[in-house]
Amino acid sequence: MDLENLPDIVRLFAQKYPDVWDAYNHLGAAAAKAGPLDAKSERLVKLAVSVGGRREGAVRSHTRRGAALGLSRQEIEQVALLAITTVGWPAALAALSWIDEELNRIEGPTE
Secondary structure, eight states: OOGGGSOHHHHHHHHHOHHHHHHHHHHHHHHHHTSSOOHHHHHHHHHHHHHHTTOHHHHHHHHHHHHHTTOOHHHHHHHHHHHHHHHOHHHHHHHHHHHHHHHHHHHOOOO
């Protein structure tokens, strides 16, 4: 993973604790290889877990990473919309705002 594109706190952590950072990345790769999901499905699942956990940094990260894989704005936003009936309006709307901010940074605002 390119350290230059990470938030400062994560980049600094990876530089200070490279063995922990490497182990974390190896665990992620092993989990990805453990099942049949393709990369886009994997990213949508990780985004959904992040939305449910109200993890702003993770929602932003998985939004950026999903967009980099070619997921559309509509696909990414649907994850937050589906969360409304599971985790409620506050979590889903917070996630939608984080998703929108990240996608606007990447592709520009929508009308």
